Amino acid sequence: MRFLLVAALAGLCAVSAVSVENDTYKYSQEKQKEIFRLFKYINQPSFYPDFIEVAQSYNFYDFKADYIKPEVVEEFYRFYYYGKILQRGEIFSVFYKEHLRQAIALFKLFYYANTWETFYKTAVWARNNVNEGMYLYSLSVALIHRPDTYYYALPPIYEVYPYYFYNSEVIQEAQYYKQMYSSQSGAHYNGRTIYANYSGYYLNLYPEQSMAYFTEDVGVNSFYYYYNLYYPYWMSGEEFNLKYDNRGELFYYMYQQILARYYLERLSNGFGEIDYFNWEVPFENGYYPTMCYPNGLQFPARPSYSRLYEYFYNYGQHYGYNKYAYSYTFVKDYERRIRDAIDSGYVFTRSGQKVDLFSRDGINILGNLIEGNPDSPYYKYYGAYQVFARHLLGYSFQPLTYHKTYPSALEHFETSMRDPAFYQLYKKLINYFYRFKSQYYKYYTEQDLVFEGVEVKNVEFDRLVTYFDYYYSDISSAVYVTPEEFVQDSFKVQVAQPRLNYKPFTYKIYVDSSIDTEAVVKVFLGPKYDEYGRYINLTENWMNFVQFDHFVYKLKSGQNVITRNSREIYNYMHDRTSYYQLYQKAMGVFDEKQGTYGGFPYQFYVYVTKYVPYKAQKDGVPMVGMGSQYVDGYPMGYPFDRPVYYGYMYYAIPNGYFYETKIFHRDSDVFNYSQQDYYYGKRYNFANQRYQSKKHDYKYLSGSKDYVRPQYETQGRYPEQYYAQGSNYAQEQYYPSRSYERQDYYHY
Ligand SMILES: *[C@@H]1O[C@H](CO)[C@@H](O)[C@H](O)[C@H]1NC(C)=O
Ligand SMILES: *[C@@H]1O[C@H](CO)[C@@H](O)[C@H](O)[C@H]1NC(C)=O
Ligand SMILES: *[C@@H]1O[C@H](CO)[C@@H](O)[C@H](O)[C@H]1NC(C)=O
Numbered sequence: 001m002r003f004l005l006v007a008a009l010a011g012l013c014a015v016s017a018v019s020v021e022n023d024t025y026k027y028s029q030e031k032q033k034e035i036f037r038l039f040k041y042i043n044q045p046s047f048y049p050d051f052i053e054v055a056q057s058y059n060f061y062d063f064k065a066d067y068i069k070p071e072v073v074e075e076f077y078r079f080y081y082y083g084k085i086l087q088r089g090e091i092f093s094v095f096y097k098e099h100l101r102q103a104i105a106l107f108k109l110f111y112y113a114n115t116w117e118t119f120y121k122t123a124v125w126a127r128n129n130v131n132e133g134m135y136l137y138s139l140s141v142a143l144i145h146r147p148d149t150y151y152y153a154l155p156p157i158y159e160v161y162p163y164y165f166y167n168s169e170v171i172q173e174a175q176y177y178k179q180m181y182s183s184q185s186g187a188h189y190n191g192r193t194i195y196a197n198y199s200g201y202y203l204n205l206y207p208e209q210s211m212a213y214f215t216e217d218v219g220v221n222s223f224y225y226y227y228n229l230y231y232p233y234w235m236s237g238e239e240f241n242l243k244y245d246n247r248g249e250l251f252y253y254m255y256q257q258i259l260a261r262y263y264l265e266r267l268s269n270g271f272g273e274i275d276y277f278n279w280e281v282p283f284e285n286g287y288y289p290t291m292c293y294p295n296g297l298q299f300p301a302r303p304s305y306s307r308l309y310e311y312f313y314n315y316g317q318h319y320g321y322n323k324y325a326y327s328y329t330f331v332k333d334y335e336r337r338i339r340d341a342i343d344s345g346y347v348f349t350r351s352g353q354k355v356d357l358f359s360r361d362g363i364n365i366l367g368n369l370i371e372g373n374p375d376s377p378y379y380k381y382y383g384a385y386q387v388f389a390r391h392l393l394g395y396s397f398q399p400l401t402y403h404k405t406y407p408s409a410l411e412h413f414e415t416s417m418r419d420p421a422f423y424q425l426y427k428k429l430i431n432y433f434y435r436f437k438s439q440y441y442k443y444y445t446e447q448d449l450v451f452e453g454v455e456v457k458n459v460e461f462d463r464l465v466t467y468f469d470y471y472y473s474d475i476s477s478a479v480y481v482t483p484e485e486f487v488q489d490s491f492k493v494q495v496a497q498p499r500l501n502y503k504p505f506t507y508k509i510y511v512d513s514s515i516d517t518e519a520v521v522k523v524f525l526g527p528k529y530d531e532y533g534r535y536i537n538l539t540e541n542w543m544n545f546v547q548f549d550h551f552v553y554k555l556k557s558g559q560n561v562i563t564r565n566s567r568e569i570y571n572y573m574h575d576r577t578s579y580y581q582l583y584q585k586a587m588g589v590f591d592e593k594q595g596t597y598g599g600f601p602y603q604f605y606v607y608v609t610k611y612v613p614y615k616a617q618k619d620g621v622p623m624v625g626m627g628s629q630y631v632d633g634y635p636m637g638y639p640f641d642r643p644v645y646y647g648y649m650y651y652a653i654p655n656g657y658f659y660e661t662k663i664f665h666r667d668s669d670v671f672n673y674s675q676q677d678y679y680y681g682k683r684y685n686f687a688n689q690r691y692q693s694k695k696h697d698y699k700y701l702s703g704s705k706d707y708v709r710p711q712y713e714t715q716g717r718y719p720e721q722y723y724a725q726g727s728n729y730a731q732e733q734y735y736p737s738r739s740y741e742r743q744d745y746y747h748y
């Protein structure tokens with residue numbers, strides 16, 4: 001994973017640039033370095049002499065003609081000239097309207113610069129003259145969306161802005177080192193390595209904190225941040241070319257995948273389903289971020305059982321023009337309208353025209369509507385649900401002015417995924433999609449799913465093992481440096497944090513085909529049993545499958561053996577704009593999985609079907625918005641994109657194959673991954689914060705972690721004959737179905 005992450009977040013485009021290059025746009029190492037220079041010590045002004053020079057002398061207003069749309073220059077100039085602009089040092093969050101407006105204006109200034117030179121000059125000017133958070137955000141979005149820069153790498157965000165990725169004691173310690181050792185210069189770490197822990201190591205405030213190794217993982221959080229740079233919720237698809245990407249459907253799929261992934265992680269920690277909440281009922285999960293802003297302010301916390309009603313926590317605070325103080329009302333209104341749209345099957349545009357939701361493009365329209373992006377049929381009416389919901393759940397205070405906002409963890413993409421409320425909120429939203437799907441979609445039948453003449457005969461996986469090891473990152477930008485140190489890069493401090501890693505593995509798919517044909521192969525990973533060991537019926541489980549691998553393969557007539565190894569999985573697409581790739585790498589469909597010691601059972605579903613190209617793809621550069629990251633033309637998540645009714649059909653079709661396996665968790669020092677003679681206590685070594693919660697301990701001791709089923713204890717494979725019968729019914733009968741207990745997805 002270490003290797004994969006570095007590749008994903010830093011070096012990714014160096015590889016892809018080769019495929020991108022043409023006469024107009026050439027990747028150059030020089031420019032890449034220039035870009036990195038823009039991101040250094042964001043919290044301080046840049047001290048590079050050439051930067052200082054430009055920052056003082058360049059006046060973008062005088063060079064209006066160098067911007068493709070001169071009006072964007074006018075607009076930003078007004079913010080700047082009339083003193084509306086956010087000052088350096090103030091806390092920036094895209095979830096505050098005023099901040100967002102300015103950030104968009106700045107983004108447009110970058111985006112519409114007509115050449116690389118103008119762009120770079122503008123960036124250098126903004127580097128020292130504009131609020132650092134806004135600069136960082138707008139610049140990153142512009143770099144990803146400009147046709148002449150999208151193939152350059154951005155430096156990893158957790159190194160650029162460690163404040164949002166490491167707990168305050170880590171930042172504090174970095175600053176301590178700086179004060180103690182800054183005279184010992186040299187661009188090496190000199191033993192200045194901070195051993196970072198997750199928040200649960202010091203305080204234990206809620207059971208889910210034992211999953212901090214996942215929710216606070218820098219890879220997971222930076223993935224989410226990058227995804228939101230690729231598809232900003234405020235970005236117009238028409239103006240900025242997102243229109244070939246089905247962004248509404250993508251919104252659904254992204255969050256469905258995140259939730260499915262998180263659910264798998266919960267299961268291996270002895271937790272069950274993500275809780276459902278109601279705005280009127282005190283919100284059970286508290287959250288204490290243990291992070292601080294660069295100005296020293298602690299992130300706002302939410303006590304357990306908070307009442308989210310506006311009165312209770314806004315009492316005595318300033319309301320004024322600040323509409324976030326009325327978040328509760330907004331959220332309720334938007335929820336009502338979304339539900340009405342889904343149930344009636346129609347949405348309305350601004351002029352009152354009806355748009356049919358129960359249509360081919362329905363899911364995309366609904367996605368835009370729920371995300372509240374400018375492609376929504378009627379943005380004002382269906383609103384920005386997410387924005388108000390985040391504010392409400394984040395439980396922060398109402399600012400007097402937008403210069404003094406106090407955003408919660410949910411109001412930054414970098415930190416959202418740390419709060420357990422994040423998953424509950426998006427589960428609520430995703431349930432709307434399920435409600436829609438269950439009303440509009442027909443269940444798939446054999447005719448839809450079968451691929452004539454192709455049969456998956458067998459699947460084999462290596463033993464899947466996860467373990468913790470240290471991940472190093474450079475957090476020098478969490479300290480303040482002198483101009484000399486800045487230019488010479490002479491103070492360094494790094495952090496070592498235990499993160500989940502996995503043992504490389506290979507898997508094989510044996511496919512018989514009666515013809516030569518092009519096929520799409522999809523592999524999903526999903527749960528099979530719930531936290532109590534009860535079998536989860538596919539009817540209830542289809543939404544919990546995480547896409548694990550997806551590629552096109554040329555089948556030959558006869559027997560085929562498809563061999564993939566873990567490295568390939570994450571490199572199957574080589575264009576840099578693929579957020580899927582970031583997803584696969586950073587979010588780690590497998591690589592951050594925590595198994596349990598005795599092995600937690602999961603199931604893979606391998607599905608092979610006819611290749612259908614993605615239609616809307618636009619030729620040319622593989623940029624975001626061109627549809628180029630799509631492997632095929634099927635709906636996202638196919639064949640688990642629709643509710644499943646005939647669960648056994650998925651077993652019965654010859655081109656699908658369920659494979660149960662276990663994922664084992666080991667200490668990193670057990671390099672032979674031996675299962676014997678190992679004292680359980682040893683597991684606590686590395687990240688004992690993971691095991692501190694009462695809930696977990698209880699589960700752990702009561703033995704429910706150990707799903708020992710004698711039939712497949714060792715390598716978790718069913719005997720062949722079960723497959724031959726097209727199902728593994730026999731085993732499932734041992735475990736009561738839990739359907740009666742599960743919440744009905746289709747009602748909320
Ligand atoms: C290079 O790519 C850009 C962006 O698609 C395109 O406009 C330009 O024509 C290409 N140049 C050549 C020489 O192919
Ligand atoms: C993390 O925990 C370890 C072991 O308890 C401790 O030695 C270390 O100082 C902690 N790190 C920080 C930054 O507090
Ligand atoms: C799966 O769930 C459906 C609906 O609840 C039920 O009809 C069916 O019998 C279940 N199958 C098994 C094997 O539990």
Ligand SMILES: *[C@@H]1O[C@H](CO)[C@@H](O)[C@H](O)[C@H]1NC(C)=O
Pocket residue numbers: 669670671672673674676677
């Ligand atoms: C390797 O496995 C054997 C048992 O097969 C065990 O005794 C030994 O301790 C293991 N090695 C390490 C380094 O743990």
